[in-house]
Structures are given as C-alpha cells and as structure tokens.
Amino acid sequence: MKLDEVKIGGMGASRKRVEDNRFIRGKGNYVDDIVLPGMLHMEILRSPVAHARIKSIDTSAAWDMPGVRLVLTGEMMAARNLAWMPTLSYDTAAVLATDKVRFQGQEVCAVIADDPYIAKDACGKIVVDYEILPPIVNPVQAAAADAIQIRDDKAGQVGNKIFDWEIGDKARTDKAFEDADLVSKIELHYPRTHPSPMETCGSIADYDRATGKLTFYVTSQAPHIVRAAVAMVAELPEQNIRVISPDIGGGFGNKVPIYSGYVIAILASILTEKPVKWIEDKTGNLVSTGFGRDVYLKGEMALRKDGKILGVRMNTISDHGAFFADAQPSKFKIGLMHSAFAAYDIPTAHMFATGYYTNKAPGGVAYRCSFRVTEAMFFQERMVQAAADDLGMDQAEFRRVNFVKDEQHPHRTAFGFLTDSGQYEKCLDIGLEAINYKNFEAERAEAAKRGRLLGIGISTMTEPLGAGNSREYDILGIKMFDSAELRIHMSGKAILRTGSRGQGTGHETTWAQIVAHELGIPADDILVEEGDTDTAPFGMGTYASRSTPVAGAAIAMVARKIRAKARKIAAHLLEVSEEDIEWELGRFYVRGNESRGVTIQDCAMAAYSNMPDGMEPGLENTAYYDPPNLTWPFACYIAKVEIDPETGVWDVLQFVAVDDCGVRINPMIVEGQIMGGLTEAYAMANMQYQTYDEEGNIIGGNYMDFLLPTAWETPGFELYEVVTPCPHHPIGAKGVGECATVGGPAAFVNAVVNALKHKGVRNIDMPMMPNRVYEALTTGKDIYGMPPVRSGN
Amino acid sequence: MSSLYEEIQTPPASDIAVRRLTVNVNGEDRTANVEPRLLLVHLLRQAFKLTGTHSGCDTTNCGACTVLFDGRPIKSCTMLAVQADGHSVQTVEGLATASELHPIQEGFKQEHALQCGFCTPGMMMAAKALLEENLNPTEDEIRWALSGNLCRCTGYQNIVKAVLWAAEKMRAELN
Secondary structure, eight states: OOOOTTTTTOTTOOOOOSTHHHHTTTOOOBGGGOOOTTOEEEEEEEOSSSSEEEEEEEOHHHHTSTTEEEEEEHHHHHHTTOSEEEOTTSOEEESSOSSEEOSTTOEEEEEEESSHHHHHHHHTTOEEEEEEOOOOOSHHHHHSTTOOOSOTTSTTOOTTEEEEEEEEOHHHHHHHHHTOSEEEEEEEEEEEEOOOOSSOOEEEEEEETTTTEEEEEEOOSOHHHHHHHHHHHSOOOGGGEEEEOOBOSOOTTTTSSOOHHHHHHHHHHHHHTSOEEEEOOHHHHHHHSOOEEEEEEEEEEEEOTTSOEEEEEEEEEEEOOSSOOOOSOTTOTTTTGGGTTTTBOOSEEEEEEEEEOOSSOOOOOOTTSSSSHHHHHHHHHHHHHHHHHHHTOOHHHHHHHHBOOGGGOSEEOTTSOEEOOOOHHHHHHHHHHHTTGGGHHHHHHHHHHTTOEEEEEEEEEEOOBSOOOTTTOEETTEEOOEEEEEEEOTTSOEEEEESOOOSSSOHHHHHHHHHHHHHOOOGGGEEEEOSBTTTSOOOOOSOTTOIIIIIIHHHHHHHHHHHHHHHHHHHHHHTSOGGGEEEETTEEEETTEEEEEEEHHHHHHHHHHSOOTTOOOSOEEEEEEOOSSOBOOEEEEEEEEEEOTTTOOEEEEEEEEEEEOBSOSOHHHHHHHHHHHHHHHHHHHHTOOOEEOTTOOEEOSSTTTSOOOOTTTOOOOEEEEOOOOOTTSTTOBOOOTTHHHHHHHHHHHHHHHHHTGGGTOOOBOSSOOHHHHHHHHHHOOOBOSSOOOOOOO | OOSOBOOOSSOOOTTSOOEEEEEEETTEEEEEEEOTTOBHHHIIIIISOOTTSOOOOSSSOSOTTEEEETTEEEEGGGSBGGGGTTOEEEOGGGTSOSSOOOHHHHHHHHTTOOSSOSSHHHHHHHHHHHHHHOSSOOHHHHHHHTTTSOOSSSOSHHHHHHHHHHHHHHHHHHO
16 A cells, blocks of 8 residues: 555645644753753853943952852953954954953853852942943944044954955946936845844853863754864864754844853853853843844846846945854855845846944844845845836836746846746736735725725745855855764664754754655654754754755755665565666565565664675665755745824735745645744834944843734734745755745835835835834835934933 | 752852742642742742743743743743742643643644744743633734733744634533
8 A cells, every 4th residue: 555645744744843742841951941960150241331442350359259150351261362263254253352342242251150140140240440432333434534443453454344345247237227218226224133032042061071071052053063163262172072952942043153152151161160051141142142134225226118127236335243243154245145136037237245343243143044135135125116116117017027937947147146946927926816916006095085005015035045055155164065864773763863953943843754755754753853963963054044955955865875775675675686676655666566565664674684695784874965056935925004194003904925935845834934934024124123322322132122023913924835846956845934034024115115105205214113104104205224212311 | 748849059148038938839839948039930940940931031021931820920030939939830831731731732733833932831821821711712812812922933823823722622621
C-alpha cells in the first residue's frame, strides 16, 4: 500500500507543532530558565548621556557591598585586550567604555554579584564623572563641517562618514532621464525601529578551569558564529567552546550580533570561576542592541508617457549609530538595498549610498528582513505609487505594465540580481479581486457621503532570500552556506541536526517534514535538534529568511544521500542489481514486480545488521548546501483604510495578502509567519518607532514609549496563496518569514496617502500617528521625518 | 502545608528584613523566606522554580508574567511577593493535569496560536480568566480581554481562534 505523504507528516501537511508540547505546558527552556550551581548574576551600568568623555569612574562603594564578587570597568577590560571587539561590518565596538561614551545606554561598568537585585543595587553605587560633549543625533549634523568627531578612537577616520558606496550604471541611467517624458520624485524617511522580541538578550557563561572548557548558553540565532567570534575575541581554543542556544523567545534579527554583555559575562566567568548569568532588562534591549532601519531615501523615476519605467535613481543616507555594527554580508555596505525594483522590468538604475556615525545605539540589524530589503521594497512601492499618480495612471495598471513577465525569468535586474521565478500579475489579480478593486471608487464615494475618507494601497514585493551563494555572500570572511546531519537509527527512527536555529519558526516540525518527504519516514519518528555547537554541524544560523532556502535544502540533500545508500542496501536485500530497484515514498521495490520490496526501515535495520560485503556500516550522513542563487518569493498586499477626518485616526477595513513563497512545507506555519509579519508591518506604519531628542536621549526605550500593537488594534488579515516552485531549490521552496514585514508597510502608507491624494498629499512618513495624518489632511502638506520630540521641563 | 520547603539561597544584606510567606500555588501551599522587595514573578521563578511564568518588560506592559491571583489575572512583575502571602496563585504549570491538557492549551496548539512561546503562558492565563467569566465570548471580547498581553510573533488572529476553540470545547464539556 502506498504511503499517504500528508498522513506521515510530509510536505504540504499542516502538521501541528512539536515544540508546542513544551511551550503550552510552561516547560520551554529559555536562557533565563537555566540555573547552574553556584551561578552569579551580572548587571550592566549604562551611560545616561549620549556623548561624553569619561573623566573618572569610582567603583569602591560597589565593591564594598555584601554579595558583590566583581566589578568590571573598561580599563580592566583593556588590560586584557577586551575593551573593544570587532563588529560584523569590519568596524570595532566598545565592550565597556574606556575613553568616551558614544550613545545613551552604552555599557560602562558591570557588576557580578550573588543575586540580580544586589548587582543592580551595586550599579547604583558606581560614580562616573562625565565631561559632556555635544551629541550628534542625525546624519545632517554628522556631516556638518564643524561636527565633533564621534570615532576619535579610530586611526585614519576623518569626520563622521562611514562609507560612500554605489552600484548600477550611472551613465546609462543619466541618459534614461534625459530621454524621459516625465520624471517623478519622492523623498522619505524609514524611521528607526527595534526588532524587540518579547524575550530580551541574555547569556550564561560557564568556564571550567579544570577542563579549560567554556560552555556558553546564549539567545543566539547563529550559535556557530558566536563560537567563532568568541574564539577570536576571547582567544579561547575553538574546540573548548561550546555554544548552546536554548529556546529563543523571538529574534527577528535582534539576536544575531555579539553584544558587549556576552563578552563581559565570559570574562567574568573566567575571573570568578563560576557560571555568570546576564539577562538584559527591556530597556537595555531597546537602547543598546541591534535596531532596524533609520534611512533617508530619495529617488526619482524616468517615465515614458505610456507608463513604461525607463530608469531609476536612488540615494540613501543611513544612520548607523556609534559603531558600524550592521549584520550583513561583507560585500554590501547598505545590505541588499539594491534589490529595489527587482520585480519591475527597468532597463537601468543607479544607487548612491552614504552611511554616518551618530551618537545613537549601534546595530542596523536585518529586523525581520534580508539585510535592508525592507527599506528597499518600501521605497520601491512608495516611488511606484508616486509615479503612477504623476502619470495619472491607475496604480494597479502601472504595476502591470512594468512587471517582469513570468516567462522573462530568470531575469537580470537593473542592479544585477537574478530573480528566479514568479507570477507577479497573477498575484496582483487575485489581490485586486479579493479586495473588490473595481468597486473601490463607488465605495469611496459612498464613504465620503458619511464624511469618511477611504484609501486603497497596493504594495508588491520580491526579495532575495537565502544568502548566500558563497561567491558573493560572506560574514567576516566566512562564506554563507548551511548544513544538515541525518542519522537513521536501526529501528528506522532518526535524529536530524542543522546549523540553523529556529526562534519560534517551527524548525522542529518542518525539518522533519522534509525528511518525511524525501525518505517516507513518518515525521513523528524524526527528532530535530538545533542550537548546540558541540553536536550540530556548522551553519550560519537563522535570519534573513535563509533557513528554508539554505538549511532546508541541505536537509533534502542529506536525505537523498541516505536514500542513495539505502538503495544499495535494498538491492542487496532483494538480491537484484541496483539498476533494477525503483523508489516510491518509503519503499524500494523490484522493477516489474511491485510487490517485492523493502521499506526504508528495513534498509535501516540492515545497515546495522546485514549490510552488503564491503559496505561501510551505518546509515548517517552530512550535507553542506551552497545555494546557486537566492530564492525570490513574491507578494501582493492590499490595504483598504478609512480615515476619520476629525481625528486623523485610520482604521483598516480590509487587508488582503497574496503570497507566493514557492512550495509550502507546512502551510499552517507559513500562514503564521505571514500574519505575524503583517502585524509588524502594521506596527511600523502606525506606532512603533524610536527617536532621539536633541540631547541624544532615546525616546522608545521602554514599552510605554515604544508601542507594539495589541490584539485590540491589530487588524485581521485575509491570506491567499500562489505557488511558483523555486527552480533551483531541491524541494522548490522559497523563504517567507519576512515577506510580510518587508512588503506590508507600503500597503498601509499607500492606502493612507491614497485617501488624502485629493488634498495634494504625496507622502506621510511612518509612523502615521493620527496627529500626523490630521496635519496632512488639514494642511495638504507632506509629513516628513520623525515625529517631533516634546522636550522636557 | 507542603513538605517542599524552598528558599532563596543567598542571604540578604544584613540591613534588610526577611519575611516568611506562604502562598498557595496551583493548589499547594509553598513557603519561602524573602526580602520584602522581591517581585512575585521572581518568587515564582527563582524560589519555586516555576519558570513557565516569564518576565518580559519590567513595566507592566507585555503581560508575559500574567498569573491568576485569587482567580483574577495580574501581572506578577508588578506585585511584591509579600503581597501574595496567604493568597492563591495559578500559573501555567497548573493548567494541565498529569494526563490531560486544559482546553486552552489544546486550542493554542490546534490553532497555531504560538510561535516562540514566550508570551504564551501569560496569554493562556489571561484567556483562562476570560473564559471563567464568559464561556461564550465574541471575537471583540477576546481581543479586549487579551489586550494587556503582547505577542510579537503571531499577529493575534490565531490566538483569538484558539480561545474560541477552547470556549467551544469547554461549553461542550459542560453539557
């Protein structure tokens, strides 16, 4: 009898999640749940000011407190060559400040004590004398000729500029603009925001002097990178470093970098010879760890009268904070910003990017996106809407005219990417139908009678997911690929390990489904384990939606290696030559005699008990997968909003999401990812941002200022599916975890701007808080930049 | 009184008074010696080793630490342990029996109402408080009842479905 793939939990099964069994019982194992014997607790003292020279630090009162074991300062770190550490973008970042503090919230001292309350108390006893320096809180100030230099620690650094970078064909693009019938322009700011997972960052360092072994428990999306970094920074032999990333309470890019707290905790454990736990508080997480976005985007589009796009110019100015600590592939200074307009057939494009230091938190992580793709797609769809409006063309029709057609794939974009596949018009059509686009103007007129303003906003996106290929993608020189190791036990059950690390993304469930699909072993018979560098094969981790494109592919490939060996065993068991063996899900049989066969489980047993002469025993293998290209999912998101003109409050009447992420391994989990991503898109469009006042005080350093939407505000989402299998991925899958966060924001902004178009409004920057919408609709003016900060006193 | 006697290992600084308290946790009396400033969430996590209750934001916004206090949902990061002396506290660990999940737990799994799982215990406790008062809630009533609990992963839609799933099952069990 043939196996039913869905019944065994294979591809396409909405299999319930394995990891839920512990989470719903309160038996998750997050880093703060781990208690080791004799464990000490660390607390970090942070700078209250944005920019200041440290004149002196007096820690004596802290040392005197009962229960305090160690107080660390930058000077003590420097004595061990640990005051500075490398960042993921070839810069350096202070571990504990020595010379200056460069942003509010920067780590200045650390106290290690018997109890977290004592550690916190002791931090309050430390006296730091600061000589205040003028703070720089935006790139305009940073670029000023007389600006104070933030990074005076760096030899050869001039001013506050980090990089100039360009890509594309300038001469050809200039020519396209000369030939244009019309040039459409837009200028906007993608505000600074924070990934803000519910769980903050944290770690336990456990150094054992007797064995020389460091066990480091850490909330990391990329435990193998942590091991490599610790080996480099702390100069411990890599074989003696074991990094364990337990259950992660959300990551969204925030838990990729190496933070000061980790380095300090490791040193503290070495010095005290005890395990040292450091759990960041929420403010510490929001003010010092990897933020997202903070880019000023300007651009223009050369257009022909009939709606054809002839060329695009983009200019970005990015604010990186005090250290250039972006987590991104080395080759690209502003991530994959040049993925902009990849879904559109545009002959030529040019982009110029500049990055600056400011007295703000460092980071620039890929917050639920593939390295600045969010900013790229947001700019793309805002630019497209402005161009359609300037041409007087319907916004859906303008997209249709310019989309890359299905048969043009693989398509070389104007910035040099190669998109792999897609059905862009089909997705658009499904979206337009679902939202009843044809009827929208009638709805708008009807709402106007009630005194309400209706708007509709379309956003489409395709993003490059699954870095790398190793030719182009590396982090600190380590090529980007991923891995899987599969061991089939003699009973036909299995354990699978990968170099990725799920963070709520359901790997323990879906990875087993890929093996079930390839081998016919029921998913329930496969244990998935990740996050322990002593047992898992090397991998670059989980971020930028790269797990399914890369680790997922490695899983399929290792399963195929296992199947190839099992085929030889089957031939032996069936006493025929290998060429006469056929495969169906879970079973080999003799060609022409279907009833004569052996199951994969029979082969597993034989691998340990009855292998052919000369064959290596066992049934285990490892695969490393270096993808030939990135995967290119596509999505069309359409929002319909209603604005109350008396308050500026906007409500989402309907939201339609059409996602094409290739073959879906577990549709339930894919839909969960899309809904979660759309909620973060809604959050950014509506309320979730961080800014700084002119003194460099952060606004958005706790959940009273940094607003996340609750169940009450969050709209409902209608999901639709299109499947264009990825042509180069072994199971046809593409990445999906971030599509909705990437493509979603422009749908909301386009909708609100569409509602105010008749007032002459072309742009409202996020967050579109009611007062900003109200200002736009009453004045007819664009809203640009961050919401103004009310100063104190 | 339970035979289990838990206490914070670290002796407090000498000038801090120590209070002995007894809290009924998930139906069992538990005793500890604590500093008066110790937060309830830390009593549960550190002294009683009930790590299902998570500490999320420190400012009473996120609700990851939600437990039922004498049957009502409260945020245990904003209550002192000593305030719980003589009262009852229910945590996520008390939801399931040895053999059976609570319908809310089942509903969360069936409807894919969790991803990273960090907000889940607090979310389920808030849902329990709702369903104990109202076994037939509307979607709006559920969204309002859970609006003190933040989730960063799911977008809430499946959480609402999970609570509806649980309500239906609990109504069926009553009949």
